Amino acid sequence: MSDIEIEIDGKPLKAKPNSMVIQVADEAGIYIPRFCYHKELSVAANCRMCLVEMEKSPKAVPACATPIMPGMKIFTRSPKALAAQKAVMEFLLINHPLDCPICDQGGECELQDLSLGYGSANSYFTFGKRSVADEDIGPLIETEMTRCIQCTRCVRFGDEIAGLRELGATGRGEHMEIGTYVQHAIHSEVSGNIIDLCPVGALTSKPFRYTARAWELNQFPSIAPHDCLGTNIHVHTRTGKVMRVVSRENKETNGTWIADRERYSYLGLYHGDRLTKPMIREHGVWKDTDWQTALEFAVKGLQDVIHQDGAEQVGALATPNSTTEEFFLLQKIMRQLGSSNIDHRLRQIDFSDQDSFSLFPELEVPIADLENCSTFLLVGSNLQKEQPLAAISVRKATLKGASVFAVNMMDYRFNFKVADKKIAAPHEFVFALSGIAKAFLPELSELSDVLVTEQDRLIAERLRAGEKTVILLGALALNHPQAALIRWLAHHIAKASHGAFGILTEGGNASGAWLSGAVPHRAAGGDSLQQAGMDAQTMLQQARQAYLLLNVEPEFDCANPRMTIEALEAAKFVVSLSVFKSPALERFANVILPVGPFTETAGTLVNAAGQWQSFRGVANAYEESRPAWKVLRVMGNLFHLQGFDYESAEEVLQELKLLLKQSPAHAKEFKGTKVKKPGNFLSRIGEIPIYAIDGLTRRAEALQATQSIIEGDLAAVRVHSKTVEELGLRSLDVAKVQQNGCEIRLPVIIDDRVPLRAAYIAGGIKATQDLGELLGPVEISV
Amino acid sequence: MTKTSCTVLSARVRSEIDHWMLRYPPERKRSAVMEALRLAQNENGGSLTESVMDAVADYLEMPKIAVYEVASFYTMYNLSPVGQHVINVCTNISCMLSDSEKVLEHLKERLGIGLNETTADGKFTLREVECLAACANAPVAQVGKKYYENLTPEKLDALLDELG
Ligand code: SF4
Ligand code: FES
Numbered sequence: 049m050s051d052i053e054i055e056i057d058g059k060p061l062k063a064k065p066n067s068m069v070i071q072v073a074d075e076a077g078i079y080i081p082r083f084c085y086h087k088e089l090s091v092a093a094n095c096r097m098c099l100v101e102m103e104k105s106p107k108a109v110p111a112c113a114t115p116i117m118p119g120m121k122i123f124t125r126s127p128k129a130l131a132a133q134k135a136v137m138e139f140l141l142i143n144h145p146l147d148c149p150i151c152d153q154g155g156e157c158e159l160q161d162l163s164l165g166y167g168s169a170n171s172y173f174t175f176g177k178r179s180v181a182d183e184d185i186g187p188l189i190e191t192e193m194t195r196c197i198q199c200t201r202c203v204r205f206g207d208e209i210a211g212l213r214e215l216g217a218t219g220r221g222e223h224m225e226i227g228t229y230v231q232h233a234i235h236s237e238v239s240g241n242i243i244d245l246c247p248v249g250a251l252t253s254k255p256f257r258y259t260a261r262a263w264e265l266n267q268f269p270s271i272a273p274h275d276c277l278g279t280n281i282h283v284h285t286r287t288g289k290v291m292r293v294v295s296r297e298n299k300e301t302n303g304t305w306i307a308d309r310e311r312y313s314y315l316g317l318y319h320g321d322r323l324t325k326p327m328i329r330e331h332g333v334w335k336d337t338d339w340q341t342a343l344e345f346a347v348k349g350l351q352d353v354i355h356q357d358g359a360e361q362v363g364a365l366a367t368p369n370s371t372t373e374e375f376f377l378l379q380k381i382m383r384q385l386g387s388s389n390i391d392h393r394l395r396q397i398d399f400s401d402q403d404s405f406s407l408f409p410e411l412e413v414p415i416a417d418l419e420n421c422s423t424f425l426l427v428g429s430n431l432q433k434e435q436p437l438a439a440i441s442v443r444k445a446t447l448k449g450a451s452v453f454a455v456n457m458m459d460y461r462f463n464f465k466v467a468d469k470k471i472a473a474p475h476e477f478v479f480a481l482s483g484i485a486k487a488f489l490p491e492l493s494e495l496s497d498v499l500v501t502e503q504d505r506l507i508a509e510r511l512r513a514g515e516k517t518v519i520l521l522g523a524l525a526l527n528h529p530q531a532a533l534i535r536w537l538a539h540h541i542a543k544a545s546h547g548a549f550g551i552l553t554e555g556g557n558a559s560g561a562w563l564s565g566a567v568p569h570r571a572a573g574g575d576s577l578q579q580a581g582m583d584a585q586t587m588l589q590q591a592r593q594a595y596l597l598l599n600v601e602p603e604f605d606c607a608n609p610r611m612t613i614e615a616l617e618a619a620k621f622v623v624s625l626s627v628f629k630s631p632a633l634e635r636f637a638n639v640i641l642p643v644g645p646f647t648e649t650a651g652t653l654v655n656a657a658g659q660w661q662s663f664r665g666v667a668n669a670y671e672e673s674r675p676a677w678k679v680l681r682v683m684g685n686l687f688h689l690q691g692f693d694y695e696s697a698e699e700v701l702q703e704l705k706l707l708l709k710q711s712p713a714h715a716k717e718f719k720g721t722k723v724k725k726p727g728n729f730l731s732r733i734g735e736i737p738i739y740a741i742d743g744l745t746r747r748a749e750a751l752q753a754t755q756s757i758i759e760g761d762l763a764a765v766r767v768h769s770k771t772v773e774e775l776g777l778r779s780l781d782v783a784k785v786q787q788n789g790c791e792i793r794l795p796v797i798i799d800d801r802v803p804l805r806a807a808y809i810a811g812g813i814k815a816t817q818d819l820g821e822l823l824g825p826v827e828i829s830v
Numbered sequence: 831m832t833k834t835s836c837t838v839l840s841a842r843v844r845s846e847i848d849h850w851m852l853r854y855p856p857e858r859k860r861s862a863v864m865e866a867l868r869l870a871q872n873e874n875g876g877s878l879t880e881s882v883m884d885a886v887a888d889y890l891e892m893p894k895i896a897v898y899e900v901a902s903f904y905t906m907y908n909l910s911p912v913g914q915h916v917i918n919v920c921t922n923i924s925c926m927l928s929d930s931e932k933v934l935e936h937l938k939e940r941l942g943i944g945l946n947e948t949t950a951d952g953k954f955t956l957r958e959v960e961c962l963a964a965c966a967n968a969p970v971a972q973v974g975k976k977y978y979e980n981l982t983p984e985k986l987d988a989l990l991d992e993l994g
């Protein structure tokens with residue numbers, strides 16, 4: 049249909065049919081006041097603030113709910129429109145407490161602003177005001193429901209976007225209240241968005257409450273480093289200190305929303321564990337020192353090992369949240385020293401196919417395009433907890449008719465409908481996935497032992513029929529002992545269904561790590577190396593004499609915490625660049641160099657779809673900590689290495705970008721091996737819970753409190769009710785959990801989402817830090 | 831169906847809800863919520879509890895809060911326990927002009943309770959309601975499915991004796 053011509057405030061405008069007046073006005077930059085309308089939510093038209101005059105209409109009409117008509121003439125500032133807006137404002141304020149001086153929203157409140165712009169200084173209302181008792185809805189959101197103007201944005205967000213309807217409008221008329229009705233904490237992992245949505249101070253951030261006023265804050269754009277989507281955020285600081293984080297719209301990545309992990313991880317920034325000074329350990333005693341001494345000590349220690357044992361005795365491990373610049377400099381130091389033992393894939397163990405990757409483990413669809421896909425296959429992915437915003441996009445797609453299939457190790461409850469699923473224990477997982485692959489490609493000799501079920505055939509058919517199919521691999525698929533085989537199968541399924549293939553990596557910058565050479569087999573820029581170094585597993589299995597760590601907390605961040613700690617403790621010399629200290633770090637390190645988190649450094653993150661996003665440091669360095677890229681630069685100089693004279697992080701990036709100009713084209717060709725029938729034993733599902741993924745989130749207390757509410761007790765072993773019987777256990781028994789030589793005790797919880805022959809024992813948390821592989825065999829007994 | 835709804839709602843109520851569900855397309859079965867709540871309330875001695883509402887939500891596969899919204903919106907769902915007979919006295923304009931105030935006073939005195947209270951023996955609950963659409967015969971009260979019109983203290987006494 050062709051565009052419709054209308055006129056707003058005398059300005060001729062053109063717009064698509066079915067647009068609402070307010071949309072057209074917004075696009076033309078004509079502001080119409082509103083409370084309930086939000087471009088991402090359905091139209092409720094309940095606040096009436098957007099009343100405007102329409103030619104030939106005796107009454108003012110709501111701009112948010114009035115579709116445009118050819119020749120329509122709208123007046124947003126005529127006496128009639130203004131009178132209507134003023135009257136609505138007066139009604140809205142009847143029950144509002146007008147407690148702005150003690151309200152956290154004061155200074156950034158839509159009600160305050162609009163009342164100033166469209167209201168009146170007086171009210172005719174002389175009766176008692178209504179008040180509403182507050183509810184406790186969890187550690188993240190503070191409520192002050194007397195301030196609520198019942199726009200229902202928060203209710204619609206839960207219903208329409210988050211897919212978890214937790215808030216509602218109960219009661220009627222004068223007694224209507226927004227709340228949960230029965231006391232309960234909000235479970236959604238994107239709940240914080242209702243704070244941004246609420247036009248008044250009814251819903252505010254609990255941790256931020258009473259700590260700063262909006263007008264004292266400086267706002268800086270930044271990028272959150274917690275998942276592979278590259279979520280855009282605004283960081284608010286006061287006198288150089290981060291006070292809170294709110295969402296920043298970017299249509300190409302996160303859209304309008306951010307997840308609670310991105311919003312509240314800042315709470316860990318100034319945790320008591322923050323390192324304040326460089327520290328060195330001499331004769332077993334830790335002492336604070338100055339940077340010069342510490343750096344010289346570090347360089348000398350590493351040099352000694354290189355002289356005595358050779359450069360290949362040094363290994364470097366970096367968190368996948370590091371910036372591209374940090375990765376680049378770390379690998380540059382390592383390679384000039386003569387070692388390619390560098391990796392960021394800390395929780396992965398199968399690297400047999402690492403040469404088959406293209407430049408980085410990419411997601412072949414743009415993130416913004418996920419919501420337009422027609423068919424999804426999730427492979428080993430707890431999407432909603434790993435990439436909450438991707439789950440929201442998938443949900444959006446399903447509401448438009450897309451179907452989702454899942455091959456998973458746990459029967460997750462998602463906020464979107466799953467059309468069909470196969471749930472298999474980790475050691476049976478490859479076999480389960482093979483069924484679907486074989487339904488596509490019966491001739492593959494590697495799959496000769498595989499049985500194809502009716503379900504496999506049906507799923508394959510639907511994937512093939514999908515107009516825009518995408519296969520998404522999640523953390524458990526990547527961390528699986530047979531990850532290469534899983535990739536090969538999934539890639540085959542993607543190709544056979546003419547769909548896209550997508551790896552959703554852990555951490556905020558795995559793509560940047562690959563591109564900048566923080567992998568053992570490729571140089572910065574992506575060239576394959578003649579002589580590949582050791583990957584994250586090998587350099588621990590064949591323990592090195594020295595390690596250089598960048599923000600690694602081995603007890604929580606690695607595939608096999610136990611083995612990692614042992615290797616580090618046995619090493620002669622360990623240098624750790626770290627934001628936080630921990631007892632483990634103090635046990636194995638020889639030098640600890642305090643570096644800044646993402647808020648205190650400039651850097652670049654590359655998301656799963658390959659979008660580069662640079663950000664600047666937005667807060668003051670904490671005590672004596674320094675940006676890691678600067679520390680690495682100085683180390684390079686102290687080692688007398690070539691080309692470490694960078695003046696800024698941008699220069700580092702420029703150098704990498706030049707290398708990438710000549711980057712080779714690696715064909716994505718995964719290789720398969722024979723798929724065998726799984727054995728009969730019990731395996732561990734060592735998933736990393738939503739707020740345990742990195743050092744910063746682990747130290748954000750409000751997130752930790754939320755995690756125990758939404759995930760239940762994680763210091764436990766969860767098994768299917770049938771498994772409990774088979775093992776001769778009972779619910780809440782304290783069981784002995786053994787993994788090659790390590791033994792811990794954990795209470796048993798019955799959880800029927802866990803498949804048979806498997807036990808869910810989370811990783812990344814204190815209670816399980818003494819265990820071995822995240823996805824290996826495990827024994828459970830009384 | 832899932833466990834909660836089966837333990838809280840009786841087989842009879844569930845089969846009656848099933849009967850109502852047939853009137854709506856399967857993906858809209860939540861449309862049966864009002865009838866489901868009515869049936870569940872009847873079975874539960876005239877009022878709804880949180881667990882009963884949760885069971886209805888579970889049975890109709892809808893968010894619990896959506897059930898609470900419906901139950902708290904309509905005054906004929908009781909969210910706290912009520913007596914065997916709920917006496918709803920209209921105090922809206924026509925009844926008010928016809929002395930509904932006196933009707934209320936008389937009932938309060940005879941039953942020894944105030945508004946929204948229940949007699950100690952659990953027989954009567956007294957409530958005030960808006961227009962019952964029987965203004966021609968004001969003052970009016972409703973008990974169960976029956977209207978009692980042109981009320982006087984004598985008529986009320988007779989009514990209470992009859993019910994008691
Ligand atoms: S709490 Fe805020 S967002 Fe929710 S209805 Fe009230 S005013 Fe609107
Ligand atoms: S914004 Fe239009 S009625 Fe609320």
Ligand code: FES
Binds near residue numbers: 922924925963970
């Ligand atoms: S006013 Fe009482 S029935 Fe109408």
